[in-house]
Amino acid sequence: MLALRDVACLRGDRLLFERLTLTVAPGEALVVTGPNGVGKSSLLRIAAGLLRPSAGTVERDGRVAWLGEATALDTDRTLGEALGFWAKLDGTHPEAAMEAMGIAHIARVPVRYLSTGQRRRAAIARTIASGAALWLLDEPANGLDAEGVDRLGEAIRAHRNAGGAVVTATHLPLPVDDAANLVLDGILA
Numbered sequence: 287m288l289a290l291r292d293v294a295c296l297r298g299d300r301l302l303f304e305r306l307t308l309t310v311a312p313g314e315a316l317v318v319t320g321p322n323g324v325g326k327s328s329l330l331r332i333a334a335g336l337l338r339p340s341a342g343t344v345e346r347d348g349r350v351a352w353l354g355e356a357t358a359l360d361t362d363r364t365l366g367e368a369l370g371f372w373a374k375l376d377g378t379h380p381e382a383a384m385e386a387m388g389i390a391h392i393a394r395v396p397v398r399y400l401s402t403g404q405r406r407r408a409a410i411a412r413t414i415a416s417g418a419a420l421w422l423l424d425e426p427a428n429g430l431d432a433e434g435v436d437r438l439g440e441a442i443r444a445h446r447n448a449g450g451a452v453v454t455a456t457h458l459p460l461p462v463d464d465a466a467n468l469v470l471d472g473i474l475a
């Protein structure tokens with residue numbers, strides 16, 4: 287589903303990593319950790335096709351869902367409308383995803399009134415409802431309470447069971463079973 291071969295990442299004049307080779311198959315999860323600024327987000331951006339590697343190749347099958355810092359939901363719409371807008375573009379429905387993230391009861395609340403954790407749950411619901419096979423999650427647990435983290439873990443499990451794959455960068459422990467771990471420590475560079 288995702289294959290990086292001999293990938294290098296240069297940002298500014300700094301080589302963050304090089305000769306990075308990895309594959310993520312359907313049903314698999316890769317958890318990327320490492321200190322601030324080491325290049326985790328850059329790696330996810332390369333995987334998403336948002337950033338060109340300075341060397342190496344990237345292959346992807348199927349559609350990709352990107353979860354970054356921004357919620358990317360229209361703040362003037364209600365949560366249900368905002369998620370429905372994206373789901374319609376993706377040819378899906380947001381209701382089950384809202385249930386999965388425990389936010390169905392606030393579907394009529396405008397996005398601008400949502401708390402930090404509610405916005406994060408909404409962004410994860412958008413990922414779930416995207417129908418994309420490969421989820422690229424940059425710090426998905428930021429702002430979530432313990433129950434939200436459990437729901438995120440359950441969503442990842444369900445996605446993998448359905449043949450999807452997940453790559454996530456995180457500083458917080460995530461309940462993801464049988465994940466491959468990649469520690470970026472700058473020594474590669």
Ligand SMILES: Nc1ncnc2c1ncn2[C@@H]1O[C@H](COP(=O)(O)OP(=O)(O)OP(=O)(O)O)[C@@H](O)[C@H]1O
Binds near residue numbers: 297302323326327
């Ligand atoms: N557009 C850019 N141009 C130049 N350097 C950049 C650019 N964007 C990021 N960087 C640098 O690349 C390095 C890696 O950034 P990145 O966001 O990938 O790190 P990270 O491991 O995700 O960090 P964190 O744990 O803080 O989220 C940092 O030193 C950052 O300053």
